[in-house]
Amino acid sequence: MKQSEKNVLIIESIFITMLILNAFLFKVENTIIISIFLLLFFIVAVEVLGYEKDRHRYKKDGILLGFIFATCFQIFIYLFGIITGFLQNGYSLKLINIFRNAFPSLILIIITELFRYQLITKSQERQSLKILTTILFIVLDIIIMLPLYNLYDSRNFIEFLSIIVIPSISKNILFTYFVLKFGYLTNICYRVIMELTVYIVPILPNINIYLDSIFKFTFPIVIFIYSQKVLKVKKDIEVRKSKFSKIANICVTLFLLVVVFLTSGVFSHYALVIGSDSMNPNINKGDIVIVKKVNSEQIDSIKIGDTLVFNMNNKTIVHRVYNINPNNSRSFITKGDNNEEADNWIVNENNIIGVVIAKIPIVGYPTVWLNEMIGG
Numbered sequence: 001m002k003q004s005e006k007n008v009l010i011i012e013s014i015f016i017t018m019l020i021l022n023a024f025l026f027k028v029e030n031t032i033i034i035s036i037f038l039l040l041f042f043i044v045a046v047e048v049l050g051y052e053k054d055r056h057r058y059k060k061d062g063i064l065l066g067f068i069f070a071t072c073f074q075i076f077i078y079l080f081g082i083i084t085g086f087l088q089n090g091y092s093l094k095l096i097n098i099f100r101n102a103f104p105s106l107i108l109i110i111i112t113e114l115f116r117y118q119l120i121t122k123s124q125e126r127q128s129l130k131i132l133t134t135i136l137f138i139v140l141d142i143i144i145m146l147p148l149y150n151l152y153d154s155r156n157f158i159e160f161l162s163i164i165v166i167p168s169i170s171k172n173i174l175f176t177y178f179v180l181k182f183g184y185l186t187n188i189c190y191r192v193i194m195e196l197t198v199y200i201v202p203i204l205p206n207i208n209i210y211l212d213s214i215f216k217f218t219f220p221i222v223i224f225i226y227s228q229k230v231l232k233v234k235k236d237i238e239v240r241k242s243k244f245s246k247i248a249n250i251c252v253t254l255f256l257l258v259v260v261f262l263t264s265g266v267f268s269h270y271a272l273v274i275g276s277d278s279m280n281p282n283i284n285k286g287d288i289v290i291v292k293k294v295n296s297e298q299i300d301s302i303k304i305g306d307t308l309v310f311n312m313n314n315k316t317i318v319h320r321v322y323n324i325n326p327n328n329s330r331s332f333i334t335k336g337d338n339n340e341e342a343d344n345w346i347v348n349e350n351n352i353i354g355v356v357i358a359k360i361p362i363v364g365y366p367t368v369w370l371n372e373m374i375g376g
Helices: 003-026 029-051 060-082 097-120 127-148 154-181 183-198 208-236 243-263 297-303 367-375
Strands: 087-088 203-205 270-274 288-293 309-310 317-323 332-335 352-360
Touching: 003 029, 003 097, 003 127, 060 183, 060 208, 097 154, 097 183, 127 154, 154 183, 154 208, 183 297, 208 352, 288 309, 309 332, 317 367, 332 352
Parallel strands: none
Antiparallel strands: 087 203, 270 288, 288 352, 309 317, 309 352, 317 332
């Protein structure tokens, strides 16, 4: 074993020992303190091993891959949220609070990936050291999240294995591969989108924690396989992208942005899948309707015949305005086009979400079918 490899082994052994001591003795949970701890080890590693500049041939390709994969995962999760529903984000979305919540995690991500890069690149060709480095960062993930779980409780223990340990294995194997092939910036880009999005969005998909862990375990495996194929193609033939591929990439990007725009519920317009036949024949089950949100000032513009979207009894309902409440011009009587009688409720301004401005026939039926299959 070369001296540099021995030094890597010593540093990693001390680091893992310190992590274990922290878990059972010091029990430090503060993200900033953990970041400082990592930074000190990174500085020691640079002093002992020397720093190697990131000169990976496919660095830019890796950053693009990391960005695309992380973005696609978030889009997939939010599309899945159309089936399972959404929850209001518990984090404050005030700018100062976003900074307070996200900044420590951002610092931890950057220092972690620099430290990972230092250890991996100095491991030379010794596979055992690369495996040990991967294990080290799995242990780091576990130690950081350990205080949130009571491992003496069987339910908590199973959740800890499912949500933290198992996804961390596939994730850190992918990060080791990314460092070897693309450098540390790919990991930083990927992790920022995957881990910091939660601090800046107002709603979160209501997904079962075990299903979420399956997604987070299998997704890095998919990325790993795809990245290998991409690198093989690039090594076999190095050609510039054609104009057609650039146009295709732009079209795909625009399409994804439109999907996010219409399904997130954050913007003034969003898409909603119709799950019943109450509005036949004008709006059918499986149609997607485009909803324009209305605020308090715009409610007076709602008139008889408009298709209203509102919350009632913990459900989102799409029915037509049948009449305006004579006792209050800002509340409405509604009726489904396929129903014989008007609804037995009054829709007040607090219930109103928006009005339907367009529909896309049939496209949403797979979502309705899947929702019915899983008992949504």
